Amino acid sequence: DAGVTQSPTHLIKTRGQQVTLRCSPKSGHDTVSWYQQALGQGPQFIFQYYEEEERQRGNFPDRFSGHQFPNYSSELNVNALLLGDSALYLCASKGPNTGELFFGEGSRLTVL
Amino acid sequence: AQTVTQSQPEMSVQEAETVTLSCTYDTSESDYYLFWYKQPPSRQMILVIRQEAYKQQNATENRFSVNFQKAAKSFSLKISDSQLGDAAMYFCAYTVGFGNAGNMLTFGGGTRLMVKP
DSSP, X not given: OOOOEEEOSEEEEOTTOOEEEEEEOXXXXXXXXXXXXXXXXXXXXXXXXXXXXEEEEOSOOTTEEEEEOTTSOEEEEEOSOOGGGOEEEEXXXXXXXXXXXXXXXXXXXXXO | OOEEEOOOSEEEEXXXXXXXXXXXXXXXXXXXXXXXXXEOTTOOOEEEEEEETTOOSOOEETTEEEEEETTTTEEEEEEOSXXXXXXXXXXXXXXXXXXXXXOOOEEOOOEEEEEEO
Protein backbone atom coordinates (compact mmCIF):
# COMPACT_ATOMS: atom_id res chain seq x y z
CA ASP A 1 0.00 0.00 0.00
CA ALA A 2 1.65 3.19 -1.18
CA GLY A 3 1.71 6.02 1.27
CA VAL A 4 1.47 9.69 0.39
CA THR A 5 3.51 10.40 -2.73
CA GLN A 6 4.70 13.79 -3.89
CA SER A 7 6.34 15.05 -7.05
CA PRO A 8 8.75 16.42 -7.93
CA THR A 9 11.14 15.75 -5.03
CA HIS A 10 13.37 18.71 -5.88
CA LEU A 11 13.02 21.67 -8.20
CA ILE A 12 14.67 24.99 -8.86
CA LYS A 13 12.83 28.07 -10.12
CA THR A 14 13.64 31.73 -10.56
CA ARG A 15 11.83 34.69 -9.06
CA GLY A 16 8.57 35.52 -10.79
CA GLN A 17 8.02 32.04 -12.16
CA GLN A 18 5.15 29.74 -11.31
CA VAL A 19 5.34 26.23 -9.87
CA THR A 20 2.96 23.29 -9.52
CA LEU A 21 3.51 20.57 -6.94
CA ARG A 22 1.58 17.32 -6.93
CA CYS A 23 0.36 14.96 -4.24
CA SER A 24 -1.31 11.55 -4.28
CA PRO A 25 -2.90 10.66 -0.95
CA LYS A 26 -2.63 7.35 0.80
CA SER A 27 -5.10 4.78 -0.48
CA GLY A 28 -8.53 5.27 1.12
CA HIS A 29 -7.82 8.86 2.15
CA ASP A 30 -10.05 11.69 0.96
CA THR A 31 -8.64 14.80 2.63
CA VAL A 32 -5.39 16.48 1.62
CA SER A 33 -3.50 19.25 3.40
CA TRP A 34 -0.45 21.23 2.35
CA TYR A 35 2.27 22.61 4.62
CA GLN A 36 5.27 24.85 4.00
CA GLN A 37 8.41 24.10 6.01
CA ALA A 38 11.17 26.70 5.80
CA LEU A 39 14.68 25.53 6.64
CA GLY A 40 15.12 25.00 10.37
CA GLN A 41 11.47 25.69 11.19
CA GLY A 42 8.30 23.77 11.86
CA PRO A 43 5.74 23.26 9.09
CA GLN A 44 3.10 25.92 8.55
CA PHE A 45 -0.39 25.08 7.33
CA ILE A 46 -1.26 26.39 3.87
CA PHE A 47 -4.69 24.88 3.17
CA GLN A 48 -6.80 21.74 3.24
CA TYR A 49 -8.97 20.19 0.55
CA TYR A 50 -11.94 17.89 0.93
CA GLU A 51 -14.54 16.99 -1.71
CA GLU A 52 -12.61 19.09 -4.22
CA GLU A 53 -13.08 22.27 -2.20
CA GLU A 54 -10.72 24.34 -0.08
CA ARG A 55 -12.03 23.89 3.46
CA GLN A 56 -9.54 25.76 5.57
CA ARG A 57 -6.72 28.14 4.81
CA GLY A 58 -3.72 29.34 6.76
CA ASN A 59 -2.10 32.74 6.60
CA PHE A 60 -0.80 32.55 3.04
CA PRO A 61 -1.36 35.04 0.19
CA ASP A 62 -3.53 34.37 -2.84
CA ARG A 63 -0.40 33.51 -4.81
CA PHE A 64 -0.81 30.10 -3.19
CA SER A 65 -3.68 28.16 -4.70
CA GLY A 66 -4.66 24.55 -4.94
CA HIS A 67 -6.90 21.99 -6.44
CA GLN A 68 -8.24 18.58 -5.56
CA PHE A 69 -9.26 16.13 -8.25
CA PRO A 70 -12.06 13.51 -8.18
CA ASN A 71 -9.48 10.80 -7.41
CA TYR A 72 -8.51 12.84 -4.28
CA SER A 73 -5.07 13.79 -5.59
CA SER A 74 -4.11 17.42 -5.19
CA GLU A 75 -1.96 20.17 -6.64
CA LEU A 76 -0.38 23.19 -5.01
CA ASN A 77 0.30 26.15 -7.28
CA VAL A 78 2.45 29.11 -6.38
CA ASN A 79 2.53 32.14 -8.70
CA ALA A 80 5.03 35.01 -8.88
CA LEU A 81 7.62 33.14 -6.87
CA LEU A 82 9.64 35.03 -4.27
CA LEU A 83 12.96 34.07 -2.72
CA GLY A 84 11.09 33.52 0.55
CA ASP A 85 9.01 30.77 -1.04
CA SER A 86 12.06 28.50 -0.92
CA ALA A 87 11.03 25.68 1.39
CA LEU A 88 10.04 22.07 1.74
CA TYR A 89 6.39 21.64 0.79
CA LEU A 90 4.71 18.78 2.59
CA CYS A 91 1.48 17.09 1.64
CA ALA A 92 -0.54 15.17 4.22
CA SER A 93 -3.64 13.05 3.84
CA LYS A 94 -6.18 11.56 6.16
CA GLY A 95 -9.06 9.17 5.78
CA PRO A 96 -12.68 9.44 6.88
CA ASN A 97 -13.34 8.98 10.58
CA THR A 98 -9.69 9.06 11.49
CA GLY A 99 -7.53 11.78 12.92
CA GLU A 100 -4.08 10.67 11.94
CA LEU A 101 -2.35 12.60 9.20
CA PHE A 102 0.08 10.75 6.96
CA PHE A 103 2.80 12.88 5.41
CA GLY A 104 4.71 12.56 2.18
CA GLU A 105 8.45 13.16 1.89
CA GLY A 106 7.90 16.61 0.48
CA SER A 107 8.96 18.67 -2.51
CA ARG A 108 12.03 20.83 -1.97
CA LEU A 109 11.60 24.12 -3.84
CA THR A 110 14.52 26.48 -4.33
CA VAL A 111 13.84 29.94 -5.74
CA LEU A 112 16.85 31.77 -7.16
CA ALA B 1 -4.42 32.15 17.90
CA GLN B 2 -2.93 28.91 19.06
CA THR B 3 0.83 28.75 19.47
CA VAL B 4 3.19 25.87 20.17
CA THR B 5 6.63 26.50 21.69
CA GLN B 6 9.58 24.15 21.88
CA SER B 7 12.25 25.81 23.98
CA GLN B 8 15.06 23.32 23.27
CA PRO B 9 16.53 23.76 19.77
CA GLU B 10 18.89 20.81 20.35
CA MET B 11 19.14 17.94 22.78
CA SER B 12 21.69 15.18 23.14
CA VAL B 13 21.36 11.78 24.80
CA GLN B 14 23.58 8.77 25.26
CA GLU B 15 22.39 5.56 23.66
CA ALA B 16 20.20 3.52 26.08
CA GLU B 17 19.60 6.58 28.28
CA THR B 18 16.39 8.58 28.72
CA VAL B 19 15.69 12.05 27.37
CA THR B 20 12.76 14.43 27.73
CA LEU B 21 11.74 16.98 25.11
CA SER B 22 9.65 19.96 26.22
CA CYS B 23 6.62 21.58 24.61
CA THR B 24 4.22 24.26 25.76
CA TYR B 25 1.17 25.54 23.96
CA ASP B 26 -1.37 28.28 24.24
CA THR B 27 -5.05 27.80 23.54
CA SER B 28 -8.45 28.88 24.80
CA GLU B 29 -10.05 25.60 23.74
CA SER B 30 -10.95 22.94 26.27
CA ASP B 31 -10.95 20.01 23.86
CA TYR B 32 -8.03 19.47 21.52
CA TYR B 33 -5.34 17.02 20.46
CA LEU B 34 -1.58 17.09 20.87
CA PHE B 35 1.02 15.19 18.91
CA TRP B 36 4.71 14.49 18.69
CA TYR B 37 6.07 13.96 15.19
CA LYS B 38 9.51 12.74 14.22
CA GLN B 39 11.21 13.99 11.06
CA PRO B 40 14.37 12.07 10.11
CA PRO B 41 16.69 13.21 7.31
CA SER B 42 14.37 11.45 4.86
CA ARG B 43 12.04 14.43 5.55
CA GLN B 44 8.88 12.37 6.08
CA MET B 45 6.93 13.34 9.18
CA ILE B 46 6.14 10.27 11.26
CA LEU B 47 3.61 10.30 14.08
CA VAL B 48 5.24 9.22 17.35
CA ILE B 49 2.46 9.66 19.86
CA ARG B 50 -0.89 11.36 20.30
CA GLN B 51 -2.80 12.69 23.32
CA GLU B 52 -6.44 13.70 23.56
CA ALA B 53 -6.92 16.61 25.95
CA TYR B 54 -10.02 15.07 27.53
CA LYS B 55 -8.03 12.03 28.62
CA GLN B 56 -6.26 12.38 31.95
CA GLN B 57 -4.08 9.35 31.38
CA ASN B 58 -0.78 10.05 29.69
CA ALA B 59 -0.31 8.33 26.34
CA THR B 60 2.38 5.67 25.93
CA GLU B 61 3.75 3.97 22.82
CA ASN B 62 6.47 1.46 23.60
CA ARG B 63 9.58 3.52 24.54
CA PHE B 64 7.77 6.82 24.05
CA SER B 65 5.55 8.43 26.67
CA VAL B 66 4.19 11.89 27.36
CA ASN B 67 3.68 14.01 30.44
CA PHE B 68 0.52 15.98 29.72
CA GLN B 69 -0.19 18.81 32.15
CA LYS B 70 -3.39 20.45 30.91
CA ALA B 71 -3.53 23.26 33.44
CA ALA B 72 0.07 24.20 32.75
CA LYS B 73 -0.43 23.69 28.98
CA SER B 74 2.62 21.50 28.89
CA PHE B 75 3.19 18.37 26.79
CA SER B 76 6.63 16.78 27.12
CA LEU B 77 7.91 13.66 25.35
CA LYS B 78 10.03 11.11 27.16
CA ILE B 79 12.11 8.67 25.14
CA SER B 80 13.40 5.73 27.14
CA ASP B 81 16.26 3.42 26.14
CA SER B 82 17.29 5.82 23.37
CA GLN B 83 18.44 4.23 20.13
CA LEU B 84 20.58 5.58 17.30
CA GLY B 85 17.51 5.52 15.07
CA ASP B 86 15.79 8.00 17.35
CA ALA B 87 18.08 10.77 16.10
CA ALA B 88 15.85 13.23 14.21
CA MET B 89 13.94 16.49 14.46
CA TYR B 90 10.99 16.23 16.81
CA PHE B 91 7.99 18.48 16.44
CA CYS B 92 5.19 19.08 18.89
CA ALA B 93 1.85 19.84 17.24
CA TYR B 94 -1.68 20.83 18.19
CA THR B 95 -5.08 20.64 16.56
CA VAL B 96 -8.63 21.39 17.65
CA GLY B 97 -10.27 18.56 15.80
CA PHE B 98 -10.37 16.15 12.88
CA GLY B 99 -13.40 17.28 10.97
CA ASN B 100 -13.23 17.37 7.22
CA ALA B 101 -13.90 21.10 7.34
CA GLY B 102 -10.45 21.57 8.71
CA ASN B 103 -7.96 19.93 10.97
CA MET B 104 -5.05 22.30 10.72
CA LEU B 105 -1.99 21.29 12.70
CA THR B 106 -0.01 24.02 14.45
CA PHE B 107 3.61 22.97 14.87
CA GLY B 108 6.34 24.08 17.20
CA GLY B 109 9.77 25.06 15.93
CA GLY B 110 11.26 21.65 16.57
CA THR B 111 13.98 20.06 18.68
CA ARG B 112 16.93 18.32 17.09
CA LEU B 113 17.75 15.15 19.02
CA MET B 114 21.22 13.69 18.73
CA VAL B 115 21.95 10.20 20.04
CA LYS B 116 25.52 9.39 20.99
CA PRO B 117 26.76 5.80 20.70
